[in-house]
Amino acid sequence: MKKAEAISIVEPHLTKERFDHTLRVADTATKLAQKYGASTEKAELASIFHDYCKYRPLEEMERIIRLSYLPKDLLQYHHELWHGPVASLLIEQEHGIQDEEIQSAIYYHTTGRANMGKLELIVFVADYIEPGRSFPGLDEVREVANQNIEIAAWMVSRNTIEYLMKRQNRIYPDTFHAYNYLTKCLD
Ligand code: DGI
Ligand code: FE
Ligand code: FE
Ligand code: FE
Numbered sequence: 324m325k326k327a328e329a330i331s332i333v334e335p336h337l338t339k340e341r342f343d344h345t346l347r348v349a350d351t352a353t354k355l356a357q358k359y360g361a362s363t364e365k366a367e368l369a370s371i372f373h374d375y376c377k378y379r380p381l382e383e384m385e386r387i388i389r390l391s392y393l394p395k396d397l398l399q400y401h402h403e404l405w406h407g408p409v410a411s412l413l414i415e416q417e418h419g420i421q422d423e424e425i426q427s428a429i430y431y432h433t434t435g436r437a438n439m440g441k442l443e444l445i446v447f448v449a450d451y452i453e454p455g456r457s458f459p460g461l462d463e464v465r466e467v468a469n470q471n472i473e474i475a476a477w478m479v480s481r482n483t484i485e486y487l488m489k490r491q492n493r494i495y496p497d498t499f500h501a502y503n504y505l506t507k508c509l510d
Contacts (some may be wrong), residue, residue: 352449369428376410435501477505
């Protein structure tokens, strides 16, 4: 699928702010793909669709999780965790995008997971560092993202877990698995 078609599919599903975020993630991910030798086409497509289901009605996402092969434990966690897995499924059902790397990058963009591949790392980091975001510690992650994508992803995991723990939020196991797995790159 071409970039323009993907954008025209996604745009009506998003708010203006979320759409602009999506374009910045695509731009950031494309640059990271160039730097780290991943497919720029896949990085772009995965990014354009990564928040495709962000505003689906909760009842619809819940039903899809119940009736599909998606893990039911998602339903025990915050609904923010649902839009990636649901999008990885619906882009195939609704738009025929059947590509394991693209679908995994979308699936895990919120939590990460152990053993992330290059495209997963790129979308995970791009979503966090895109130029429209601003929070404490972000500039450090942006700098590291130009040197070592795994260390940057480790920082994203660490910052996310610290943030969630401070707020006493429940943390999905894959979020911890990503962090633990990525500590290997600190050795
Ligand atoms: O969709 P975006 O806002 O662009 O970003 P995202 O999909 O990466 O993250 C959405 C939210 O999910 C963000 O506020 C952080 C939060 N999050 C990430 N991991 C977990 C989590 N929330 C909970 N409760 N548990 C997690 O493990
Ligand atoms: Fe998201
Ligand atoms: Fe993210
Ligand atoms: Fe996003």
